[in-house]
Structure formats: structure tokens, C-alpha cells
Amino acid sequence: MANTEQDGPMTPAAPFDPAAALAASKHTFGEHGGVNMSIEASTTFTVMTAATMPEIFAGQRTADRDGCFLYARHFNPTVYTLGRELAALEDAEAGYCCASGMAAVSAALLQLADAGDHIVSSATVYGGTHALLRELLPQKTGITTTFVPIDDLAAVEAAFTPRTRVLYTETVSNPTLVVSDLAALAAIAHRHDAALVVDNTFCPVLITPTRFGADVVVHSLTKYINGASDLVAGAVVGRADFIARLMDLHTGTLMLLGPTMDPRAAFEVSMRLPHLPLRMAEHSRRALLFATRLAELGAPVVYPGLPTHPQHALMRRMLNPDHGFGGMLTLDLGTRDRAYRFMDILQNQHRFGFMAVSLGYAETLMSCSASSTSSELDDDALRAAGISPGLVRLSLGYTGAVEDRWQQLHAALVEVGTLDRQNIGTQANRTGTPS
Ligand code: PLP
Numbered sequence: 001m002a003n004t005e006q007d008g009p010m011t012p013a014a015p016f017d018p019a020a021a022l023a024a025s026k027h028t029f030g031e032h033g034g035v036n037m038s039i040e041a042s043t044t045f046t047v048m049t050a051a052t053m054p055e056i057f058a059g060q061r062t063a064d065r066d067g068c069f070l071y072a073r074h075f076n077p078t079v080y081t082l083g084r085e086l087a088a089l090e091d092a093e094a095g096y097c098c099a100s101g102m103a104a105v106s107a108a109l110l111q112l113a114d115a116g117d118h119i120v121s122s123a124t125v126y127g128g129t130h131a132l133l134r135e136l137l138p139q140k141t142g143i144t145t146t147f148v149p150i151d152d153l154a155a156v157e158a159a160f161t162p163r164t165r166v167l168y169t170e171t172v173s174n175p176t177l178v179v180s181d182l183a184a185l186a187a188i189a190h191r192h193d194a195a196l197v198v199d200n201t202f203c204p205v206l207i208t209p210t211r212f213g214a215d216v217v218v219h220s221l222t223k224y225i226n227g228a229s230d231l232v233a234g235a236v237v238g239r240a241d242f243i244a245r246l247m248d249l250h251t252g253t254l255m256l257l258g259p260t261m262d263p264r265a266a267f268e269v270s271m272r273l274p275h276l277p278l279r280m281a282e283h284s285r286r287a288l289l290f291a292t293r294l295a296e297l298g299a300p301v302v303y304p305g306l307p308t309h310p311q312h313a314l315m316r317r318m319l320n321p322d323h324g325f326g327g328m329l330t331l332d333l334g335t336r337d338r339a340y341r342f343m344d345i346l347q348n349q350h351r352f353g354f355m356a357v358s359l360g361y362a363e364t365l366m367s368c369s370a371s372s373t374s375s376e377l378d379d380d381a382l383r384a385a386g387i388s389p390g391l392v393r394l395s396l397g398y399t400g401a402v403e404d405r406w407q408q409l410h411a412a413l414v415e416v417g418t419l420d421r422q423n424i425g426t427q428a429n430r431t432g433t434p435s
Contacts, residue, residue: 101220284324
């Protein structure tokens with residue numbers, strides 16, 4: 001990790017290149033010298049002498065230091081290799097993978113907070129995370145959460161109590177695309193001896209939260225990192241001692257709650273990492289182009305790459321070079337009915353993309369957040385999070401000709417009455433493709 005100081009806002013000393021870091025981490029050969037690592041499809045591992053086994057149980061021999069493996073819920077070599085690659089991507093000391101993004105979020109939080117402890121969280125987080133913090137954790141563990149607008153740093157700091165162990169946020173919030181000031185949040189968390197935990201699912205490659213002082217980074221690998229919408233997976237990265245705690249035989253949440261990743265899934269994800277930077281750049285390029293054109297037409301678009309976005313300058317400062325502002329944008333169509341009509345037209349008439357939750361796929365995925373991925377939030381929480389009933393979240397894909405896609409998007413907005421008919425076909429000539 002670049003920054004290890006515990007207080008004060010942090011800015012990275014030198015630009016970080018996640019593509020280079022990823023490439024450097026890819027040095028695992030297959031069993032017979034194959035260019036791809038082997039899938040270590042074993043749940044249990046032999047030792048050469050009987051005396052070795054108790055040493056592994058006692059932690060005197062480790063996967064990390066000695067290449068000693070015991071049992072695949074603890075460490076599997078293929079899953080372990082993917083964890084190392086993701087740690088490299090996130091400029092962290094270590095990482096380990098698990099069965100889903102929610103497993104990563106819950107394991108990290110339960111490791112950091114004990115019964116009766118307190119969490120300060122952004123009010124706008126993925127619906128499943130919101131439900132975990134607001135309902136499951138208090139009921140089952142007595143860990144309580146105060147939700148705050150993450151762009152109001154005074155409110156964030158005021159919410160801390162002597163029992164606060166974690167400040168939790170998403171780099172770019174799901175679905176409202178509010179950008180977190182990670183350096184300022186890290187400084188607040190560290191002033192209170194708490195850990196900053198960042199869900200970087202929307203921004204792999206784009207932003208590296210550890211560079212700004214994040215202690216733990218979690219990912220749903222189900223999204224951009226895997227990129228094919230064909231498997232569910234998660235990861236936690238951070239300092240080596242924290243990852244070791246997750247796997248502790250007596251108190252490790254990943255070890256004992258058991259959300260283990262299958263080595264076949266780890267192999268699949270690893271195979272998609274080399275083109276992750278290329279995919280992110282193309283998602284971003286198209287999102288910026290469409291958002292720019294939509295904004296010029298007066299459409300109700302939100303995209304952090306637009307200079308009018310409240311945290312545009314902040315995000316620009318945090319970005320790694322060359323991969324843009326990401327592939328997520330929102331359109332607030334005012335009412336749920338109009339949002340539904342818009343998505344029906346886009347999917348069934350124009351074949352623009354799919355009405356589906358999730359994100360980071362090659363095709364565009366669109367959903368009405370209030371009635372889908374944020375439906376765990378009640379009306380008050382939806383209001384506090386700024387999620388209106390007509391908000392459509394688009395995870396912009398990269399298939400199809402760009403201008404065909406633009407015409408489809410534009411036509412659907414005209415058909416639901418959000419844009420004027422006379423603008424059809426002229427906009428593509430006015431705004432070129434941003435590089
Ligand atoms: N974090 C974010 C930002 C998400 O959008 C999601 C799922 O949509 C998750 C975490 C949970 O991930 P998973 O579905 O892999 O458990």
C-alpha cells in the first residue's frame with residue numbers, strides 16, 4: 001500500500017497503473033508449464049511428513065510463506081493466486097476471495113466490529129449492504145449503523161461514537177453515483193481509530209482506494225471484474241495481517257462462516273483480468289460520450305465524468321490515468337411508469353440492452369433502482385439516499401456500433417417524451433467521440 005500513515009488527508013505520491021500492477025502479478029505457470037495457472041481442484045492437501053500437519057494448524061507453516069496448504073475452505077492455491085492478483089490490482093498487501101460480494105462485505109465488517117460496536121455508513125449503498133447494516137447486523141449481533149450523506153464530511157464525523165469501528169462507503173455510490181472523498185474519509189476514520197472500508201465494485205482500475213488511505217477494499221467480482229455476468233464472487237483486500245485474521249482458524253469470518261470460492265470460479269475470474277483495463281476504458285468512453293450528448297440535450301442524466309457533476313473535480317483527482325470515469329450513468333425519468341416504458345422500449349423495440357439488475361456486463365444492463373436493487377430501503381431511506389421512483393440506472397455496455405446505440409437511446413427518450421423529436425439524428429454530428 002502506498003500510504004500507511006494513520007492521519008491527515010492523503011494523496012498518492014506517484015500515479016498508480018493498475019494494468020501494469022496486474023500484469024506484473026500474472027506470473028503463475030500451469031502445472032506442466034502452461035501459460036495459464038492450473039485449477040487446483042482439491043479440497044484437501046497432503047503433507048510429506050506427519051509432523052508438518054500440526055505445524056500448519058498452529059500457523060507455523062503458511063500458504064504465503066511456505067506454500068503449505070491444508071484444506072480448501074482455508075486456502076486453495078488457485079483461489080489464493082486470484083487473491084494475490086486482486087491485491088496487486090488494488091495496490092494492497094494481500095487479498096482473498098469468497099463466494100459473493102455480500103460475503104466479502106459481511107466478512108470484512110464482522111471481522112472489524114464486535115457485538116455492541118458501531119458503524120458509520122454512507123446512506124447510499126447497495127440495497128443488500130443497506131439491509132445487512134440496518135437489519136441483520138443489529139438483530140443478530142447488536143452492531144448498529146448510523147447512515148449519513150457521505151458527501152457531508154461534518155455529518156460523517158459527527159456520527160462517530162466511542163464504539164465506532166468502521167466507516168463504510170462505496171467509491172461511487174450505487175445507484176446515485178455520489179463520489180466519496182476517500183482521503184478525507186480515511187482521515188476522519190483514522191482520527192477515531194476506525195477502519196475505512198470501501199466497496200470499489202463500480203470502479204476497479206479507475207480508482208485505487210488504498211492509495212487514499214482505505215484500510216480494507218471489498219469487491220463484488222460478479223460485476224466489472226469478471227465482466228461476463230456468468231458467476232457470483234467476491235474479494236477482500238487490505239493489509240496482510242487483516243487478511244490473515246479473516247482466515248484465522250478460531251476467529252476468522254471467512255474461515256468460519258465459510259463463504260468459500262470454488263477454484264473453478266477463481267480460474268474463470270483470473271482469465272478475465274488481463275482485459276479488465278481495456279473493458280473499463282471502453283465502458284467509460286461510451287458512457288462519457290452518451291452522457292455528454294444527453295446533457296447537451298437537457299436530459300436528466302447523472303454521470304461523474306460530466307463537469308456539472310458535484311464531485312467531478314474530486315473524481316478527476318482520484319482517477320488513475322487513462323480509464324475514464326466508469327460505465328455507470330443514471331437518468332431520472334420522473335415517474336416509475338415512464339422509467340418502465342423507457343426500459344421496455346429499449347429492450348424489446350430497439351434491442352439496446354437488457355432489463356436486468358447487476359452491472360459490468362458487455363451488454364447494457366438497466367434497472368429502476370427504487371423497485372429493484374434498492375428495494376430493501378423503505379421510503380424514508382430511499383429519500384435520504386436520493387433514489388427517486390423514476391431513477392433508471394444504466395450499466396453501459398460496449399457491444400454494437402456506438403452510433404446505432406446512441407440512436408436507440410435517443411429514440412427511446414423521445415418516445416417517452418423526455419427529449420424533443422426534432423433533435424433525433426442531429427446530435428451525433430455535434431458531439432464527437434471523446435478520446
Ligand atoms: N456491492 C455493490 C456495489 C453491489 O452493487 C453489489 C451487488 O449488486 C454487491 C456489493 C453484492 O455483490 P454480490 O451480488 O456479488 O453478492
